[in-house]
Amino acid sequence: MHEAVDRGRLRADIERTGEFGAVDAEEGRGRTVRTGSAANRAAREYLVERLEDAGLSVRIDAVGNVVGRWTPPGADPDAAPVASGSHLDSVPGGGIFDGPLGVYAALEAVRAMRDAGAAPERPVEVVSFTEEEGATFADGVLGSSVAAGARSVEAALALEDDDGRTLEAALDAVGFRGEGRVDAGAWDAWLELHVEQHTELESAGVPVGAVTDITGITHCEATVEGEANHAGATPMADRTDALAAASEFALAVEARAVAEGPPAVGTVGSLSVEPNAANVVPGRVETGVDVRSTEYAAMNRICGAARDELDRLERQRGVTTAFERGFDLEPTPMADRCLGAVERAGERTGIETLRLHSGAFHDTAHVADVTDAGMLFAPSRAGVSHSPKEWTDWADCAAATRVLVAALADLAGADAGEERT
Amino acid sequence: MHEAVDRGRLRADIERTGEFGAVDAEEGRGRTVRTGSAANRAAREYLVERLEDAGLSVRIDAVGNVVGRWTPPGADPDAAPVASGSHLDSVPGGGIFDGPLGVYAALEAVRAMRDAGAAPERPVEVVSFTEEEGATFADGVLGSSVAAGARSVEAALALEDDDGRTLEAALDAVGFRGEGRVDAGAWDAWLELHVEQHTELESAGVPVGAVTDITGITHCEATVEGEANHAGATPMADRTDALAAASEFALAVEARAVAEGPPAVGTVGSLSVEPNAANVVPGRVETGVDVRSTEYAAMNRICGAARDELDRLERQRGVTTAFERGFDLEPTPMADRCLGAVERAGERTGIETLRLHSGAFHDTAHVADVTDAGMLFAPSRAGVSHSPKEWTDWADCAAATRVLVAALADLAGADAGEERT
Numbered sequence: 001m002h003e004a005v006d007r008g009r010l011r012a013d014i015e016r017t018g019e020f021g022a023v024d025a026e027e028g029r030g031r032t033v034r035t036g037s038a039a040n041r042a043a044r045e046y047l048v049e050r051l052e053d054a055g056l057s058v059r060i061d062a063v064g065n066v067v068g069r070w071t072p073p074g075a076d077p078d079a080a081p082v083a084s085g086s087h088l089d090s091v092p093g094g095g096i097f098d099g100p101l102g103v104y105a106a107l108e109a110v111r112a113m114r115d116a117g118a119a120p121e122r123p124v125e126v127v128s129f130t131e132e133e134g135a136t137f138a139d140g141v142l143g144s145s146v147a148a149g150a151r152s153v154e155a156a157l158a159l160e161d162d163d164g165r166t167l168e169a170a171l172d173a174v175g176f177r178g179e180g181r182v183d184a185g186a187w188d189a190w191l192e193l194h195v196e197q198h199t200e201l202e203s204a205g206v207p208v209g210a211v212t213d214i215t216g217i218t219h220c221e222a223t224v225e226g227e228a229n230h231a232g233a234t235p236m237a238d239r240t241d242a243l244a245a246a247s248e249f250a251l252a253v254e255a256r257a258v259a260e261g262p263p264a265v266g267t268v269g270s271l272s273v274e275p276n277a278a279n280v281v282p283g284r285v286e287t288g289v290d291v292r293s294t295e296y297a298a299m300n301r302i303c304g305a306a307r308d309e310l311d312r313l314e315r316q317r318g319v320t321t322a323f324e325r326g327f328d329l330e331p332t333p334m335a336d337r338c339l340g341a342v343e344r345a346g347e348r349t350g351i352e353t354l355r356l357h358s359g360a361f362h363d364t365a366h367v368a369d370v371t372d373a374g375m376l377f378a379p380s381r382a383g384v385s386h387s388p389k390e391w392t393d394w395a396d397c398a399a400a401t402r403v404l405v406a407a408l409a410d411l412a413g414a415d416a417g418e419e420r421t
Numbered sequence: 422m423h424e425a426v427d428r429g430r431l432r433a434d435i436e437r438t439g440e441f442g443a444v445d446a447e448e449g450r451g452r453t454v455r456t457g458s459a460a461n462r463a464a465r466e467y468l469v470e471r472l473e474d475a476g477l478s479v480r481i482d483a484v485g486n487v488v489g490r491w492t493p494p495g496a497d498p499d500a501a502p503v504a505s506g507s508h509l510d511s512v513p514g515g516g517i518f519d520g521p522l523g524v525y526a527a528l529e530a531v532r533a534m535r536d537a538g539a540a541p542e543r544p545v546e547v548v549s550f551t552e553e554e555g556a557t558f559a560d561g562v563l564g565s566s567v568a569a570g571a572r573s574v575e576a577a578l579a580l581e582d583d584d585g586r587t588l589e590a591a592l593d594a595v596g597f598r599g600e601g602r603v604d605a606g607a608w609d610a611w612l613e614l615h616v617e618q619h620t621e622l623e624s625a626g627v628p629v630g631a632v633t634d635i636t637g638i639t640h641c642e643a644t645v646e647g648e649a650n651h652a653g654a655t656p657m658a659d660r661t662d663a664l665a666a667a668s669e670f671a672l673a674v675e676a677r678a679v680a681e682g683p684p685a686v687g688t689v690g691s692l693s694v695e696p697n698a699a700n701v702v703p704g705r706v707e708t709g710v711d712v713r714s715t716e717y718a719a720m721n722r723i724c725g726a727a728r729d730e731l732d733r734l735e736r737q738r739g740v741t742t743a744f745e746r747g748f749d750l751e752p753t754p755m756a757d758r759c760l761g762a763v764e765r766a767g768e769r770t771g772i773e774t775l776r777l778h779s780g781a782f783h784d785t786a787h788v789a790d791v792t793d794a795g796m797l798f799a800p801s802r803a804g805v806s807h808s809p810k811e812w813t814d815w816a817d818c819a820a821a822t823r824v825l826v827a828a829l830a831d832l833a834g835a836d837a838g839e840e841r842t
Contacts, residue, residue: 092696093649135698197654215653219699228514230806231688231711232636232781233618236679238804243689244675247668254665258657267652268664269699271692275513277556278640278690278709280807288699290652360653383659385651386701 001116001409002349002402005108010401011394013050013104017043017088018096023388025093030388033090035064035131035142036161036170043088044176047103047128054111056126060178062153064130064171065143067182070110071123072412080188082120082412084109084404085127087143087363091135095390097195097397101378103128105193105401112405113414121413122188129363130171137167139219139327144363147184148370185370189338189411192364193376193404195392196356199383206354207399209377210342214368215263216296216331217361218303220289222249222310223322228275228283243273243282245313245321252309253289256302263359264293266302294331294357332365338374338411345406351399360385376400376407422537422830423770423823426529431822432815434471434525438464438509439517444809446514451809454511456485456552456563457582457591464509465597468524468549475532477547481599483574485551485592486564488603491531492544493835501609503541503833505530505825506548508564508784512556516616516811518818522799523614524549526822533826534835542834543609550784551592558588560640560748565784568605569791606791610759610832613785614797614825616813617777620804627775628820630798631763635789636684637717637752638782639724641710643670643731644743649696649704664694664703666734666742670727674710677726684780685714687723715752715778753786759795759832766827772820781806797821797828 021039023030033039044066051058051068059067067085071077086102106126113120129147134140137159145151157168157177171177184190196202201209226242250268257266270288291302303325310321339355346353358375367373378400381391442460444451454460465487472479472489480488488506492498507523527547534541550568555561558580566572578589578598592598605611617623622630647663671689678687691709712723724746731742760776767774779796788794799821802812 091698091701134700140700197651198656199659217653227805228808229804230618230781231690232638232686232713233779233801233806234686234804235619235683235780236675236686237683238620241675241688243671243692247671250664250668251672254657254662262656262658265653265655265657267662267699267702269652269694269701269703270697271664271694271703272697273690273692275807276691276693277512278688278711279555279561280512280690281688282690282692283808290699292653358654359656360651380654383650383655384648385654386696387649387704 001113001118002405004112004116005398005402005405007394007398010104010108010397014096014100016046017100023093025388028388028391029096030093031090031096032092033088034136035089036174040089041174044174047088050107051126054107060176061180061182062178063143063146063156064176065147065182066128068126069123072120074119075121075123077123079122080186081123081125082189082408083125083127083187084191084408086192086194087129087132089131089133091133091386093388094386095388097390097392098385099132101195101392101397102193105404108401109405109408113409118409118414120409124408124412132363136161140361141363141366144366147182148366150366153181184367187371190367190371190373191338191376191404191407192362193378193400194362195385196377196380197360197383197385198380200356201354201377201379204354206352207379207396208346208351208353208403209356210339210353211334211358211375211377212339212355213294213331213333214358214362214365215292215294216299217329218291218299218325219327220303220306221324221326222287222289222306224249224285225320226283229281231279231281234281239281240318241281242285242319245317245319246271246285246287248313249309253306256305260298260302263357264298264302266291292359296330329361329365332368334368334374335372337372341407341410342374342376342403344410345403349402349406351403376404422534422539423826425533425537426819426823426826428815428819431525431529431818435517435521437467438521444514446809449809449812450517451514452511452517453513454509455557456510457595461510462595465595468509471528472547475528481597482601482603483599484564484567484577485597486568486603487549489547490544493541495540496542496544498544500543501607502544502546503610503829504546504548504608505612505829507613507615508550508553510552510554512554512807514809515807516809518616518811518813519806520553522616522813522818526614526825529822530826530829534830539830539835541830545829545833553784557582561782562784562787565787568603569787571787574602605788608792611785611788611792611794612759612797612825612828613783614799614821615783616806617798617801618781618804618806619801621777622775622798622800623802625775627773628800628817629767629772629774629824630777631760631774632755632779632796632798633760633776634715634752634754635779635783635786636713636715637720638750639712639720639746640748641724641727642745642747643708643710643727645670645706646741647704650702652700652702655702660702661739662702663706663740666738666740667692667706667708669734670730673730674727677723681719681723684778685719685723687712713780717751750782750786753789755795756793758793762828762831763795763797763824766824766831769827770823772824797825
């Protein structure tokens with residue numbers, strides 16, 4: 001049934017979604033889709049329309065997760081469904097594939113199974129999780145954290161953005177605060193197709209990745225407090241320059257992550273200065289640090305080195321510092337059953353797959369806590385993502401979707417015998 | 422006549438001015454007074470009221486410079502006036518003395534001369550220059566650049582803030598776009614009283630500084646362009662991290678200024694990151710650099726080192742960079758005549774003075790290009806300025822004002838013989 005995947009239909013859905021929140025870019029196609037924005041509303045409404053056009057019954061839960069259910073003819077409507085999807089939000093100035101590819105590939109999979117007359121034994125659900133990127137209300141994977149029971153609906157709805165607006169108010173504003181809670185634990189299995197965001201597939205010339213495990217991730221906030229002072233009248237020796245200290249901190253995080261070796265990474269991605277005028281010695285700096293590895297001990301070593309550097313800066317530069325490790329998720333292995341389904345699907349469809357780990361965190365890590373979960377990757381040109389230059393060739397999108405169809409059919413109990421011939 | 426200085430009257434004017442644009446501060450008293458803001462309007466309107474209360478005739482020029490003229494009884498109204506003043510604007514979160522002390526000390530000087538029955542031969546003008554701090558429309562000393570003929574009225578009015586609003590529109594909005602141009606070249610002499618913004622006076626236990634020269638100043642903008650990318654999926658070795666590169670740049674500027682030795686200083690005071698999210702490798706950083714010295718060659722060496730570091734970062738980190746030295750003023754010596762008047766005034770009033778240089782740039786540097794100019798400093802507690810912690814004791818404010826009165830009377834040709842007894 002993978003032959004029924006319609007590349008043009010998939011492409012049209014992704015390109016249309018890329019128009020919501022589009023940003024000017026010298027090269028490529030960028031979008032900014034924050035939870036609760038007009039662009040987010042448009043992307044959500046378009047998805048609901050496309051799910052309904054395909055004959056799926058749509059449900060919105062209390063935190064805005066969107067689920068479209070297809071109950072195949074002859075399937076047991078009470079059987080635990082097989083689910084697949086991803087997210088529609090983006091980082092500021094992100095690309096058009098990160099998220100939407102997984103959502104619309106799942107929908108295309110349902111359409112392809114239906115068009116091919118496939119008869120899975122289980123219902124199939126197409127899912128879009130709220131705020132995977134964490135650009136607005138949380139550190140990321142917000143909707144899946146609720147679906148996996150890691151966070152309560154109430155706690156999620158009370159999260160606030162930088163302007164003090166709650167997620168509840170933001171979802172109300174876009175008409176996507178539904179009822180109840182999508183329960184990932186009720187799914188028989190889950191698959192997410194996502195762009196790789198790295199170069200392993202491109203380098204290997206393989207169109208589909210079979211993910212073995214998902215990196216752990218920590219977000220830390222480090223604050224450096226010095227003394228704001230006149231940049232002309234304050235001699236170098238009398239300064240407590242928060243930005244100079246924060247610069248040493250950023251370089252120390254980078255150096256430690258480099259020393260740790262792949263797949264560990266450490267990033268000071270955000271940095272804000274007060275008062276931030278050229279003629280004032282910086283008085284305060286806040287930084288956001290992202291640390292990841294498939295080895296939890298490596299993550300702990302990088303965070304420890306970051307703390308040690310702040311201690312050194314207190315002693316040697318006279319600043320005061322604070323460090324908070326606010327968000328912490330350990331590495332997650334994928335279920336053998338799902339990884340196997342993906343690899344078998346590759347064999348059945350004649351599309352080569354490559355085992356790799358995910359250096360990015362995904363909603364699938366939450367889902368994996370409560371049911372069998374797996375991931376597929378499509379190649380990212382030059383490994384670029386979270387940028388308008390993010391790109392996956394349409395042929396690769398279609399190839400990965402074909403493998404997804406075959407894997408979902410396998411997991412949902414469709415007769416895949418014909419595929420073997 | 423310096424005995425007629427009314428410390429309470431001076432303090433009341435400075436404290437009232439400090440209420441406009443007041444900001445919350447854990448310690449001290451802060452204010453944010455940007456050109457064209459409601460706070461700026463209130464500060465200007467209060468000054469006009471106080472000038473008129475003291476019997477001065479007020480004039481506003483086309484770029485919002487405010488001048489109050491006192492023509493003493495018996496003085497030649499056509500004689501070139503002696504002028505004194507400073508500015509009312511502030512950096513974001515600045516203190517209440519930087520600027521207002523000089524404006525209201527000049528007004529208090531006129532009131533004291535008048536109250537003492539002094540009869541200078543020349544008119545005396547009290548001046549408030551537009552946007553000395555450069556937080557909104559220019560890099561600083563905007564009003565004095567026009568008064569000294571270094572910039573045309575038209576060029577000044579066309580300057581834009583970050584929102585694209587022109588100075589002309591901002592002055593219209595607050596009702597302070599007058600006519601013509603205050604001409605500093607028409608003044609016989611100029612004195613500015615300002616807070617020291619450093620610790621020399623405090624350390625020496627001397628209440629008044631006699632400024633020998635004003636530092637030169639350069640503002641540069643350095644831009645570092647890397648590649649925005651996913652912070653989890655991009656291995657350390659594959660990154661072009663604009664913030665890591667900019668961190669090395671900031672430390673190189675600091676190291677070179679330290680190596681240059683006092684009085685040279687170099688500051689990366691502002692830094693902004695794009696896209697500025699913890700989970701995105703920074704793609705672009707813009708920094709504002711401030712370089713000063715009383716020796717122009719030292720400034721050039723620091724700027725040269727900054728450029729060299731950017732070249733190194735291009736080679737070694739693969740970033741692309743840009744460097745613009747947009748604002749550049751050479752060091753300025755004070756006129757012997759004015760420095761002498763200040764030192765004689767110290768002797769006459771029995772108030773000790775100390776020679777020192779100004780590490781901060783001031784409107785007086787522009788005025789010095791077109792007439793005889795001098796500066797007095799009052800002590801800054803702990804050397805702090807551009808911060809709510811900025812503080813000058815009221816007794817020191819009064820002492821410096823007494824010296825200012827005597828020096829202005831000297832320059833304006835009042836009979837100061839009585840002061841010597």
